[in-house]
Amino acid sequence: MKLVAFLVCFMLAFAAVGATIQPREPGWSGSLLVVPMDGSHWTGVKAVAQEMGRRGHKVMVVIPEVSVLLGPGKYYTTRTFPVPYGKQQLDELQARNAEVMESKQLPLLEKISTRISNMRKFVDLQRATAESLLLNQELVDFLKKQNFDAVLTSPAVPTGAILAYNLSLPAVYMLRGLPCGLDSTATACPSPPSYIPRFFTNNSDRMSFRQRVLNVLVSTVEPLLCRLIYWSMEGVASRFLQRDVSVAEILRSGALWLLRYDFSLEFPKPLMPNMVLIGGINCAIKNPLTKEVEEFVEGSGEHGIVVFSLGSLVSSMPKEKAAVFFKAFSMIPQRVLWRYTGEIPDNVPENVKLMKWLPQNDLLGHPKAKAFITHGGTHGIYEGICHGVPMVMIPLFGDQADNVHRMATRGVGVVLSIHDITAETLHDALNSVINDGSYEQRMEKLSAIHNDRPMQPLDLAVYWTEFVMRHKGADHLRPAAHDLNWFQYHSLDVIGFLLFIVLIVTLVTFKCCALCWRRCCRKLQKRKKD
Structure with missing residues (x-):
C-alpha cells in the first residue's frame, strides 16, 4: 500500500511539474x-x-x-x-x-x-x-x-x-x-x-x-x-x-519588424535580431480560377498567357497610351489578361481579356503563364518570383524603379519606360522574355532559391506575431544600441579618450626626450669647458 501511495504521489507531482513548464495551454488564443x-x-x-x-x-x-x-x-x-x-x-x-x-x-x-x-x-x-x-x-x-x-x-x-x-x-x-x-x-x-x-x-x-x-x-x-x-x-x-x-x-x-522582402530580390545587407524576412507572404493565398477565366486561359493552347497589371492603385491609362498596349498585344500569339478599367476601344484584340480585378497570384501560378507585365510593386514582383514567371517591368513611382532595377540585374526581366514605350518595344520585350530561354532559366533558379525555405512566409509572420502576443513583446531581441547616443554608438567618446591618452603620452615622451637632450647638451658643454 505504501508503495502504491508513493507512486501515486510521485505521478501527481510529476504531472504538476509538467503543467507548470508548459508555456501555454493548447487552446490558447490571443x-x-x-x-x-x-x-x-x-x-x-x-x-x-x-x-x-x-x-x-x-x-x-x-x-x-x-x-x-x-x-x-x-x-x-x-x-x-x-x-x-x-x-x-x-x-x-x-x-x-x-x-x-x-x-x-x-x-x-x-x-x-x-x-x-x-x-x-x-x-x-x-x-x-x-x-x-x-x-x-x-x-x-x-x-x-x-x-x-x-x-x-x-x-x-x-x-x-x-x-x-x-x-x-x-x-x-x-x-x-x-x-x-x-x-x-x-x-x-x-x-x-x-x-x-x-x-x-x-x-x-x-x-x-x-x-x-x-x-x-x-x-x-x-x-x-x-x-x-x-x-x-x-x-x-x-x-x-x-x-x-x-x-x-x-x-x-x-517589438518586431516583418520585412516584405528576402535576398532573392534585395541585395544582401545587415539585419537586426528583431527583423524577420517574409518576402512573398501573399503567394500562399491561392484560389481556383472562375470557370470563365479558366476557359480563356486553357484556350491559349501551347502559346500560354500574359498577365498584365499595374497594381491596385492604377487600373486605367490615357487612351493614347492604352492603344500602344492593344496594338502590341495584337501582334503576339499569347492570350493576355489585363486589369483595366479605362475607356474600352471598339477594336479590342480577340486575344485580350479585360478585367476590373485580376486574380493575379492565381494566374501567375497557372502552368500556362509565360510572362508578367508589372509596374514593379513588391507584391507583384514576389508573386512572379514565387511562380517563376519572367517579367516585363514598367515602373511608375515610389520604390518601383529600385525593385525593377534589382530584378534586371538578376537577368529575369526587361525594363521599359512608360514615357518612351511603343508597340514595337513592348512586342520585342515580350518576345525576349517568352522565347529567350535564358530569362526562364534564370527566373526558375531564382524561384527555386526563394521557395527553398523551412517555413512559408505567411506561417513565419503568424508565428512571430503570436510570439509577441504570448510574451508581451520581444525585449530579448532589442539591441542595446537603442540606449546609446550618437557619440556612444560610434564610440567617438572612446576614440576621443584614446586620442587624448596618445596626445598625453606623446607630450610626456617629447618632454622627457627634450629634458634628456638638454641634460646631454649641458654635459657636453661642461666637458668642452673642462
Missing part, C-alpha cells in the same frame, strides 16, 4: 489589434489578419469609413471611424497616379512641383486619417478596454505605431522599407552607404566611385527628408500623447 494603411500595404497585413483569425485569435481591424481597398473579412471584425473626406477625394488622388503615364515629359521644375504637390496631398490625407482615429476619444477608450495583446500595423504611416505607443502595447510592424532610411534608424541597424544602395538612386550593392558619392550624399540628406515627410504626423502624435515626440522615437519601441 487578441490582436490591426491598424492598416490603405493601398497595396493592406495586402500583406490582411493575409496575416485573416490567418490569425482563422487560427482562433480575436482580430479587430480599425479602418476609416471611406477607403480604397480596406474592408471586412471572414476571420476578423472591423471597427470603422468617420473621416473628413469622401470617395471623390480618394478617386482624385488615384487619378493623379495615372498622370505619370502621360506621353509628354514635363520640364524638370514642373515635374518637381507636381511631385511635391502630389506628396503634399497624400500627406494631408494621411494626417486627416490619423487625426480622425487618434483624436476620437470614444474610439480610443473603447480600444483600451479590449485588452489587446499586440498591434499589427504598417509604420510607413505611423498611425498604428502611435496608437500602440499610447496603449503600451507591443507593436509588430510590416513594411517593405521606409523612403528615408527611417527603418534603419529606428532599429539601430547598420546601413553603410558604401555598399547598401539608397532608395531612388538605382544603384546596386557594387557601386562605382561616382555612385558611392551619390549614395553618400543621399544618405546625408535622408534625415532632412524624414523630417519633411513626417513632420505633420509628429504634430498629430505630440497632440495625442500631450508631449513632444518624434516618429523615430515611437518606431524604436516596436
Whole structure:
C-alpha cells in the first residue's frame, strides 16, 4: 500500500511539474489589434489578419469609413471611424497616379512641383486619417478596454505605431522599407552607404566611385527628408500623447519588424535580431480560377498567357497610351489578361481579356503563364518570383524603379519606360522574355532559391506575431544600441579618450626626450669647458 501511495504521489507531482513548464495551454488564443494603411500595404497585413483569425485569435481591424481597398473579412471584425473626406477625394488622388503615364515629359521644375504637390496631398490625407482615429476619444477608450495583446500595423504611416505607443502595447510592424532610411534608424541597424544602395538612386550593392558619392550624399540628406515627410504626423502624435515626440522615437519601441522582402530580390545587407524576412507572404493565398477565366486561359493552347497589371492603385491609362498596349498585344500569339478599367476601344484584340480585378497570384501560378507585365510593386514582383514567371517591368513611382532595377540585374526581366514605350518595344520585350530561354532559366533558379525555405512566409509572420502576443513583446531581441547616443554608438567618446591618452603620452615622451637632450647638451658643454 505504501508503495502504491508513493507512486501515486510521485505521478501527481510529476504531472504538476509538467503543467507548470508548459508555456501555454493548447487552446490558447490571443487578441490582436490591426491598424492598416490603405493601398497595396493592406495586402500583406490582411493575409496575416485573416490567418490569425482563422487560427482562433480575436482580430479587430480599425479602418476609416471611406477607403480604397480596406474592408471586412471572414476571420476578423472591423471597427470603422468617420473621416473628413469622401470617395471623390480618394478617386482624385488615384487619378493623379495615372498622370505619370502621360506621353509628354514635363520640364524638370514642373515635374518637381507636381511631385511635391502630389506628396503634399497624400500627406494631408494621411494626417486627416490619423487625426480622425487618434483624436476620437470614444474610439480610443473603447480600444483600451479590449485588452489587446499586440498591434499589427504598417509604420510607413505611423498611425498604428502611435496608437500602440499610447496603449503600451507591443507593436509588430510590416513594411517593405521606409523612403528615408527611417527603418534603419529606428532599429539601430547598420546601413553603410558604401555598399547598401539608397532608395531612388538605382544603384546596386557594387557601386562605382561616382555612385558611392551619390549614395553618400543621399544618405546625408535622408534625415532632412524624414523630417519633411513626417513632420505633420509628429504634430498629430505630440497632440495625442500631450508631449513632444518624434516618429523615430515611437518606431524604436516596436517589438518586431516583418520585412516584405528576402535576398532573392534585395541585395544582401545587415539585419537586426528583431527583423524577420517574409518576402512573398501573399503567394500562399491561392484560389481556383472562375470557370470563365479558366476557359480563356486553357484556350491559349501551347502559346500560354500574359498577365498584365499595374497594381491596385492604377487600373486605367490615357487612351493614347492604352492603344500602344492593344496594338502590341495584337501582334503576339499569347492570350493576355489585363486589369483595366479605362475607356474600352471598339477594336479590342480577340486575344485580350479585360478585367476590373485580376486574380493575379492565381494566374501567375497557372502552368500556362509565360510572362508578367508589372509596374514593379513588391507584391507583384514576389508573386512572379514565387511562380517563376519572367517579367516585363514598367515602373511608375515610389520604390518601383529600385525593385525593377534589382530584378534586371538578376537577368529575369526587361525594363521599359512608360514615357518612351511603343508597340514595337513592348512586342520585342515580350518576345525576349517568352522565347529567350535564358530569362526562364534564370527566373526558375531564382524561384527555386526563394521557395527553398523551412517555413512559408505567411506561417513565419503568424508565428512571430503570436510570439509577441504570448510574451508581451520581444525585449530579448532589442539591441542595446537603442540606449546609446550618437557619440556612444560610434564610440567617438572612446576614440576621443584614446586620442587624448596618445596626445598625453606623446607630450610626456617629447618632454622627457627634450629634458634628456638638454641634460646631454649641458654635459657636453661642461666637458668642452673642462
